[in-house]
Amino acid sequence: MNFHAVKAIYLFEMARTIRTLFQSVVSPVISTSLYFVVFGSAIGSRITEIDGISYGSFIVPGLIMLSILTQSVANASFGIYFPKYSGTIYELLSAPVSYFEIILGYVGAAATKSIILGLIILSTAGLFVPIQIAHPLWMLIFLVLTAVTFSLFGFIIGIWANSFEQLQIIPLLVVTPLVFLGGSFYSIDMLPPLWQKITLFNPVLYLVSGFRWSFYEIADVSVAWSLTMITVFLGVCMFTVWWIFKTGYQVKK
Amino acid sequence: MRTLISISDLSKTYSGGFQALKGINLDIRDGEILALLGPNGAGKTTLISIICGLINASTGSVTVDGYDIVDDYRMTRSKIGLVPQELTTDSFESVKDTLAFSRGLFGKKPDPGHIEKVLKDMSLWDKRDNKIMELSGGMKRRVLIAKALAHEPEILFLDEPTAGVDVELRKDMWHHINALRESGVTIILTTHYIEEAEEIADRVGVISHGKIIIVEEKTELMQKLGKKQLTLELQHELADVPDTLNAYKLELSDDGLRLIYTYDSQEERTGIAGLLSDLHDASIKFKDLHTTQSSLEDIFVTLVREGQ
Numbered sequence: 001m002n003f004h005a006v007k008a009i010y011l012f013e014m015a016r017t018i019r020t021l022f023q024s025v026v027s028p029v030i031s032t033s034l035y036f037v038v039f040g041s042a043i044g045s046r047i048t049e050i051d052g053i054s055y056g057s058f059i060v061p062g063l064i065m066l067s068i069l070t071q072s073v074a075n076a077s078f079g080i081y082f083p084k085y086s087g088t089i090y091e092l093l094s095a096p097v098s099y100f101e102i103i104l105g106y107v108g109a110a111a112t113k114s115i116i117l118g119l120i121i122l123s124t125a126g127l128f129v130p131i132q133i134a135h136p137l138w139m140l141i142f143l144v145l146t147a148v149t150f151s152l153f154g155f156i157i158g159i160w161a162n163s164f165e166q167l168q169i170i171p172l173l174v175v176t177p178l179v180f181l182g183g184s185f186y187s188i189d190m191l192p193p194l195w196q197k198i199t200l201f202n203p204v205l206y207l208v209s210g211f212r213w214s215f216y217e218i219a220d221v222s223v224a225w226s227l228t229m230i231t232v233f234l235g236v237c238m239f240t241v242w243w244i245f246k247t248g249y250q251v252k253k
Numbered sequence: 254m255r256t257l258i259s260i261s262d263l264s265k266t267y268s269g270g271f272q273a274l275k276g277i278n279l280d281i282r283d284g285e286i287l288a289l290l291g292p293n294g295a296g297k298t299t300l301i302s303i304i305c306g307l308i309n310a311s312t313g314s315v316t317v318d319g320y321d322i323v324d325d326y327r328m329t330r331s332k333i334g335l336v337p338q339e340l341t342t343d344s345f346e347s348v349k350d351t352l353a354f355s356r357g358l359f360g361k362k363p364d365p366g367h368i369e370k371v372l373k374d375m376s377l378w379d380k381r382d383n384k385i386m387e388l389s390g391g392m393k394r395r396v397l398i399a400k401a402l403a404h405e406p407e408i409l410f411l412d413e414p415t416a417g418v419d420v421e422l423r424k425d426m427w428h429h430i431n432a433l434r435e436s437g438v439t440i441i442l443t444t445h446y447i448e449e450a451e452e453i454a455d456r457v458g459v460i461s462h463g464k465i466i467i468v469e470e471k472t473e474l475m476q477k478l479g480k481k482q483l484t485l486e487l488q489h490e491l492a493d494v495p496d497t498l499n500a501y502k503l504e505l506s507d508d509g510l511r512l513i514y515t516y517d518s519q520e521e522r523t524g525i526a527g528l529l530s531d532l533h534d535a536s537i538k539f540k541d542l543h544t545t546q547s548s549l550e551d552i553f554v555t556l557v558r559e560g561q
Contacts, residue, residue: 002327002360004356004357004358004359004360004361004362005357005358005359005360007357008353008354008356008357008358009358011354011357012346012354015346015350016345019345086341086342086343086344087337087339087341088341088342088343090307090335090337090341091335091355091358091400092358093305093306093307094305094306094307094330094333094335095330095358095359095360096326096327096328096329096330096331096359096360097358097360098327
């Protein structure tokens, strides 16, 4: 195991975050505050409690998931796409590092950033609404599993993308809609029966539901299903990354 | 001298069907500077990219110090430093940080002392805290070399290290390359500049259309293939070369004032004595004479033409 290489990649990626610390911390705090102003106060005050939880508190896990998913994908995809774009990937390919070590460095850094971000949003949310965390350990497990899985997904997008436009297209057209339609801001019980059925095909529903359960012990689907779905998605991403490096897809000629 | 890199029957066909390498066999010796010459698209970059792990070979094998580049990639890659042809550097990182990153990537524990030495050797110490994007093209080229040396490699691949570099910096590079060889690093460089190979290489390999045409000691190559020319400055203009001198295949300059005799310097009898005697018999007088030897460039052009 080339620990020095994993550390080098990890620190290189984290240094990028530190260079842009202001945007990295301030922008999610501002956007979270805006969500609470709009959904929590302006609209939320007209919405009744959901399963005994005020609407403002109800949306906190969904808001954190929204940021974790989008930031994990964005961080990891950019992290590997940029060396591809600039050509500096030559150094990575010529170094004595295994694929596992490369992924550990890039995905580890992207997931770390998202987790930190998630915790910042959680703290910010605590300034606006009362929050209780019924199962802190499960909350962390869901947070870490989601961050790692979607960082892996972002890594795949970064390898696949051949332009900045392609880099943006999956997060914009797939990830964000899935998050908004995955019960981040509502319980699926509020939807008509047909849409409830359709929503069950949205993988994000299982993440948000499991995460929300760790806070308030209320869930749209069972926790076991949530864990199963995220594990399946993690498995699919790991297999895809393994295949990418085995075949050299978009990396080696 | 022992063989450090051994390349056997190496071929590469890209997915589009282009065959970049056609059965390359080459042994690279420990401690030498080998210059790979060849026109654009000859396969030079493909060859070094395969050895360094950037491209997969279609067939054939390469060993570095006895280790296979695929099965024992950790061993082989940790011995190699690569300086790419393009100025592919990071932008926002500092010079010092990018070297520390390279060293870590190649599995070496941090060593600020070594990084300092490399930066000083490359005249980059003053710029160590500058962002790479703030540096000139020549400095970025030096950063790439410094990055390749950060993990103390035994072998250094330089893919056209002086492309687009001014004369002064080029000579500076040659000086650095020679100093590295003195420290025991084996160097393989690709170049378009014949004078570069002539100046610093121990051996020269010529690649054309994916094949190695020749690999020779530079001096032997020049001796073996180098033609010498004897030019005679005539006292009086000559209209035609007399028939009695046909055997020498002389060339007469357009103004009729110079006779040029081409001969093989390796031959025991160059024919110069006979020529001078026959010139005397034909009453052709000359006021001066000089000899020239063909340069590596002439040899290269001839080889590539023959290879086609």
